Amino acid sequence: MKLHKFKSSEITPESLYINRRKFLKKMGILTGSALTSQNIITSAFSYTPETERKITPYKFVTTYNNYYEFGTSKSDPHKNSKDFITKPWDIKIDGEVENEITLSVEEIKNMIPSEERVYRFRCVEGWSMVVPWLGFPLNKLLNKVKPTSKAKYVKFTSVYDPDQMKGQRFPVLNWPYKEGLRIDEAMHPLTIMVTGLYGKELPNQNGAPLRLIVPWKYGFKSAKAIVNIKFVEKMPVSSWMNASPKEYGFYSNVNPNVSHPRWSQATERVIGENIYSPRIKTVMFNGYGDEVASLYDGMDLRKNF
């Protein structure tokens, strides 16, 4: 497979990013003290491809989660993650690199400032949110190491801690949770490591202390509570691919034309709406096609689902 090298000139910030201040004012959030614990650059722009979609209320973003480590029901993560300890927390970057490193989350946060990113979040189950994340482009972290010429993919491993994570005591998935991206996907400026949301520190149920967000892919690709990032030569097998290869592909790009055996991918329900609200149409690449479609030039996305 030919790897597509991403050039920063390929994105058009002006058309896609709105002034962060304008956004903050509109949101009426991110005031004063909530921010002091986070290192946020004020000059950053916020990504927001749409003006018509409402930001999902904090209550739903933090109580309606798929995080099987804490239980299979949507309300479980919120209930069962309260005492989860995220300090201290180290992340190792290794594999096909010349200089493997281990960094604490604190070090990473101090080294790389977080910025506000308002992204659509589309779950494979056919629902979606719009979340104001705090985070930084993953490439800023990955640039701390030098991949060898063998490196083609990046594999993410989440924490394994059955003492604290009830769900891991049962073979629901092959723990620890594993995910993967092609290097160009991982280096893409839209791909972020998340440190918070709604201007606050990342709640445990949302994947604290550090999680991935890849906004043009189904939510499960965005691994939570990451402890290891490994450059690898072969395409990693994610936990969901392992559980059901016919249902979950490696790419898992949001794609209304490739249907899942259980859920309609043509439409989605918007979280936080009432019982009379209709489903809305799902957009290719979750609406980020202008930025990411070129990554998949010449690929059959039905086969590489």
Next chain:
Amino acid sequence: MIRIFKPTIFVLCLVPLIIIAYQILFNQLGAEPVKQITHHTGEWTLRFILLSLAMTPLKNITKILAWIKYRRMLGLFAFFYGTLHLLTYIGFDYQFNLDPIIDDVLNKKFIFIGLAAWLLMLPLAVTSNQKMVLILKQNWKKIHRLSYLIGIFAVLHFIWLSKTIFFEPLIYLIILITLLTLRLDFIKFLFKKKSVT
């Protein structure tokens, strides 16, 4: 006893309806209201199916005939909640938009089998009254054996719609297998033998 029990049970069977009505009226449905209604009605449909399937084994095990008197009522409540479940899907989820519904029925095996389960409940609901028992005689029993198939389809529906079988679908599967096993002749024979000795 039956005179007091039956109305009490009837009212108890309405509790799931009251709960969901309350949640709708007072905006307690949470993040995904339509799904909440779908799940609530779906789960209660399944529970009533399994409850109605439990009456005959309970009669055999306890040697108390009265269990049978509740079988029809429980079955009809299963049909009632199943119909609400179906209407939620058609009316709220897809807003009577038939194209995606037909697409779902043809392409999603969990919808297909769920619909099959509901359709199989129709003849049972229609023939549930005493008059029909008299008219159909032996055939009534045969028709109502469909309830086993409905139980199997209902559990399959749940397994297929779940991302993993853990834990709820698995629990229902175990209950179903237990209930069906208790009806096997050699198992029934065991109970009979016990009561003789």
